[in-house]
Amino acid sequence: MKTCYIFGAAPVEDTDWIQVDVKKEDTVICADGGYQLAKRIGVKPDWLVGDFDSNREEVDFSQVIRVKPEKDDTDLYLAVSQGRKLGYTRFVVYGALGGRFDHSIANVQMMMGCIQEGISITIRDAQNEVTAIKDGRIEIQKGGFHYFSLFSLTEESRGVTIEGAAYPLDRATLTSNFPLGVSNEVCGEKAVVSVENGILLVVLSKDWNQTEKGSI
Template sequence: MPICYIFASGEYGEEWPDLQEGDLCIAADGGYAQMQRHGVNPDLVVGDFDSLGYVPPHPHIVRHPADKDDTDTALALSEGWNRGYRNFHIYGSLGGRLDHTLANVQLLCGLTEQGGQGMLIGPGMTVTAVHNGTLELEGEAGRTLSMFCWGEPAQGVILEGLKYPLQGATMTAQVPLGVSNEFLGGPARITVQQGTLVVMRVEKA
């Protein structure tokens, strides 16, 4: 499945995507500078450019006013969605300001609940979500994996292949039941019969 890559204005780690034909690359405001540092030219540049400080010399720009309801990352996500993409990897979406990080987690959950797939990628951390279904992830033994309920209670939660399994549990947004679990060395399966879980995988110890 082709991937829409969004490069936001948050913090970046060492990881950089292996872009393939058919993928779409969108720079969201300050993410343009990160792409330039890696010698990658985006297909589209979106934002109000308050973070970047200037309007880049690019043939495909969607400029928005600074006073707006959506974040630049949300606008970039909408551009990708409207172009038919349903799988999104968002770099520079973690770290930095906590309010922007939480906003990106909201976007991730909204995307997942609409039937899309998403991943937030930052220094030492990858965040995804699962809604009314099953998510399978790989991780070496001892690697940390945390899960948090987002919104209404997540019901029928099953955790397999993890140090602390669950079977038919209910997780709520008020109790951090899923924090600091660990991979056992094989695939981990996270199932939610009803509701949404945010899943955070620590990439570095």
């Protein structure tokens, strides 16, 4: 499936973990200061979008969408909107977690709104991979991430089933006010998560030092 890659302006110290394979049918959009992150890893954007309050560099680029700082939408939301106009329904986002916590929450809310319209967004950083599912299922492979957690973005997510994990569930109900689904682990080659009715935020994560387990 063709993919729209988006780079945001959240701080990224080490870029070695970023592996982007941009194919001919894909596109790359930088949200404001995300242009600097794309440059650091040698990825050329197709579009630049934002009010450019976090990118002071003069940009010599033909496909730029420049907006006023006084706006309702975040730069990342504007980048996703541009990708949708170009016909993309699958987005992979870098530089959108960490830094300002309010922007991280805004990005999760954006994911919730998009998944209701059939738009898939995955946000990645050095420790986490975050996505959402609605009335569906997802397979979580054993590998790079030690933990996975589920959070209900709707008031209730009903019929939640977890198979192949340390803490299985069978058609349970997760609510938005209690983190029952936090910190699970894949037991075999993969775990399968499904929800019959509701929206689940799915977070894959690992500790900074993977030789030590952390908990909260």
